[in-house]
Amino acid sequence: MKGAIIVIVNWFSVHFAEAAAMSALNALPVNKHYLGKVMDVAETMAVEVIVDILDVRGMKLVAKGARVTRALQEKLIMHKLKRPFESCVRVRDGVDANAIVTIATRLIDTSAPVAHILRATSTGGSSALAHLSRMEFGNALSLMLTVSERNGANALEHAVLVSLLSICMAKKLGLREDDVTIAGLAGLLHDIGELYIDPAYLARGKRLLPHEWSHIVVHPRIGQMLIDELGGYPAAVGRAVAEHHERYDGTGYPRQISGNQISAAGQAVSVAEMIAGVLLKDHPLQRAELALKIIPGEHSHDLLSAISGALRIAGPEQGGDVRAQGGESVERLFWRISTILEIGKNLLDGPAAKSPTTRQLLDATLTRVRHIQRAFISTGLDVYVRQQPGFNGGCDALLFEREVACRELQWRLRDIARDMALHTATPDEKVVLAPLVRMLDDDRSMAAPAPVQSAQPKLFMPSTTIASVRRYGT
Incomplete structure (x- = not known):
């Protein structure tokens, strides 16, 4: 693994993340932000070492079979490791496919807009829940998903919602079954790169200044690097994660690619991630359609029509608060x-x-x-x-x-x-x-x-x- 866990904190060009990845050292420091979150999980769940943790010189820091505790945090931060920390540990009873399906089922049962989108994009083949049930996670990604679940702010529920919607969008694009699953996996894992970013920049209610976005815009690339090195998935999964903030007209990030430069799975996750943020508000489908269409060209027509189809199924949306929610007149x-x-x-x-x-x-x-x-x-x-x-x-x-x-x-x-x-x-x-x-x-x-x-x-x-x-x- 070539430095996937090193957080990139500056931005000099649209290719900065790629350059940083290529120039990273073989000897890896532990990312302190992710490590701190793992320590939080270890206080209530069994996180154990599955191979000896060695420093770059081969000296044993933690033996196989040991429990990860807060006492190890400083020792691990002080050393560069011979192999990534993520590949050395696992969590017992962590997030698995059954947990993902349980959350997804609850979302479908309690959110009419989600159910309408599922119906509007149903084109045969396996159901969205069937795709989710077949997902497999290795030790590293299971721990990351567990960290997301325990990290608050409904992070795992959001990831599952984006996964469901990514599957819907992939079906709307007519992708093959395997590619639909790739989109679902990418939707579920789209934000794991954020686990490696200073939480101060991700705090709820935090309004980032333009220059502070340099700490955030590389999280899709960090996520891709993690998945490629630790996930054991096809490269298309990591690619779609890297593309989930790109836009069809080239105005997204981190690379500002456009059109068919963005993979079909990446386009599906991009739309899914965007509309997931409005589906729990009043008039959710109307909000989603307006958000997707307000600047023509940001997203492909095929994916926009999925929301229009869901609106037709739902019929007129009633109620909701129409008062201003802040911002300017x-x-x-x-x-x-x-x-x-x-x-x-x-x-x-x-x-x-x-x-x-x-x-x-x-x-x-x-x-x-x-x-x-x-x-x-x-x-x-x-x-x-x-x-x-x-x-x-x-x-x-x-x-x-x-x-x-x-x-x-x-x-x-x-x-x-x-x-x-x-x-x-x-x-x-x-x-x-x-x-x-x-x-x-x-x-x-x-x-x-x-x-x-x-x-x-x-x-x-x-x-x-x-x-x-x-x-x-x-």
């Missing part, structure tokens, strides 16, 4: 998009754009922001900016769509801020582009915009309802 969002484009244009016209790499980065950024501006228009949000006398905000359904659309567009702007911050190569470039990054990222603490009642967006088209997004994305 429609007027502020419009003002911010316009300001971002103005700042970008000024930078392009200024001395900063003399650098070819800076100009390329600015061009790509402004193209993405213009896509967001068009989505603002196509979803009908412009009606809230140029309100007519007597307009009261619309019915509950429109208010819900407004809030969801605003939130999705805010997230897309933050994605662009992240990418700009990660791709600025020099200190001078960081200084020059800082105002643009800050405006892309900041949806809460900015000074209030000037009144916009008299301002008319130059690119505004006739207003539509947000339902038109479904047509726009098909």
Whole structure:
């Protein structure tokens, strides 16, 4: 294993993770973040050493058969090991396929949206539960899944949900049975790389600044390395894990690949991971469809139609809270998009754009922001900016769509801020582009915009309802 457990904490280019993997040392330090989580598990479960743990010189640190205890933590951190710590230990009665099926069954029974998606993507062959029941995990991955289960925040339940949805999406793409199982495995294991990242950056409610994403964006690659070295699975499983944050239009991470450069299983997991985050909220299928279609081209049409099919099965979704869930108003969002484009244009016209790499980065950024501006228009949000006398905000359904659309567009702007911050190569470039990054990222603490009642967006088209997004994305 060539350094799979070394956490990569800097980002210098889209290929940084691969370069770090190739340059890693044969002698491996134990990742302190993962080790700490294993120690937490060992306080309530039997974690035992299955082969002698040796340091790089061959000196025995822990004998086979010993129980892993907190007392070993400092000793293990202080030494480079001859073989990976993960391959030296196992947990008794850890997570297995039966535990995964139990969680999946509960999700299907208690979540109508999940059941609807299963029905909408049923194309024959083995059921989703049958695919899950056939999964096998070696000692290393069983321990990782057990750590996820004991780590709180419903991490294992989320992984099982993504696995279920990945199987559904793979079926929708018409993949072979073996490839459907690969997608399910990748969905289950998609976030194991996060076990090796400083928990401070993953804390619930933590709002990452653009430059802090450098600690997070490599977790798909870390996950791939772990699976390839420890899992004993086909390489396609690790590849799909590495691709689960990529986007069909090339705006994802860590490599920003696009189209068919992303494997079919990777595309399935990418969509599954995205919609899993909204299926436990109000109007889940409507949220999922809007999130997937709001920026055309982010995901393939075949996978978008799976959610549309589930919506048709479910029928109209009733109830739910349509109140704002934080973030900025429609007027502020419009003002911010316009300001971002103005700042970008000024930078392009200024001395900063003399650098070819800076100009390329600015061009790509402004193209993405213009896509967001068009989505603002196509979803009908412009009606809230140029309100007519007597307009009261619309019915509950429109208010819900407004809030969801605003939130999705805010997230897309933050994605662009992240990418700009990660791709600025020099200190001078960081200084020059800082105002643009800050405006892309900041949806809460900015000074209030000037009144916009008299301002008319130059690119505004006739207003539509947000339902038109479904047509726009098909």
